[in-house]
Amino acid sequence: GAVVSQHPSRVICKSGTSVKIECRSLDFQATTMFWYRQFPKQSLMLMATSNEGSKATYEQGVEKDKFLINHASLTLSTLTVTSAHPEDSSFYICSGITGVNYGYTFGSGTRLTVV
């Protein structure tokens, strides 16, 4: 079946630094990639939607200048958390979709801790 490889699985960084999270679709072309985050004891919340070759669409309340999304190819999307702060500590997870059957395939998630 379709697989999305997400790295890193866990990262601890200092406040003020930037962190890049990568998601690769291994055996399908992800025309669309969704980025979610999940705070403890909360539901996954959609942050942004990116389509290959175009700018990402951000959900209300998500700062586009803080969460930079790049989807330069059909197999790679990245999320960069810029100038991370402790309140950005969360579980970030991507989900690839192929236009063929609209199946959603999730990455394994990245647990970000900002200290």
Next chain:
Amino acid sequence: RKEVEQDPGPFNVPEGATVAFNCTYSNSASQSFFWYRQDCRKEPKLLMSVYSSGNEDGRFTAQLNRASQYISLLIRDSKLSDSATYLCVVNKGGGADGLTFGKGTHLIIQP
């Protein structure tokens, strides 16, 4: 009203019992409906899609009522391995839209 509301948990049930989860959603434009399970600190995994006609997969049965915007999941003969958080999920609109997740219901199966 929250976009997707689920029964609050946790549900503690003995092994072999039948468990029912309920969910309501507010976006009438939603076209796709799912149940996912999420184990602690892991990514959600698709349990099953939900169709208006109702569908069954082994011990799991899902129902959808579009008129009342209600989704259910029934687990029969529960196993210890069924312990997880069950997420009711709908897509935000039509086609290739992002997903809206419920907060989840934590299920604990006791031996």
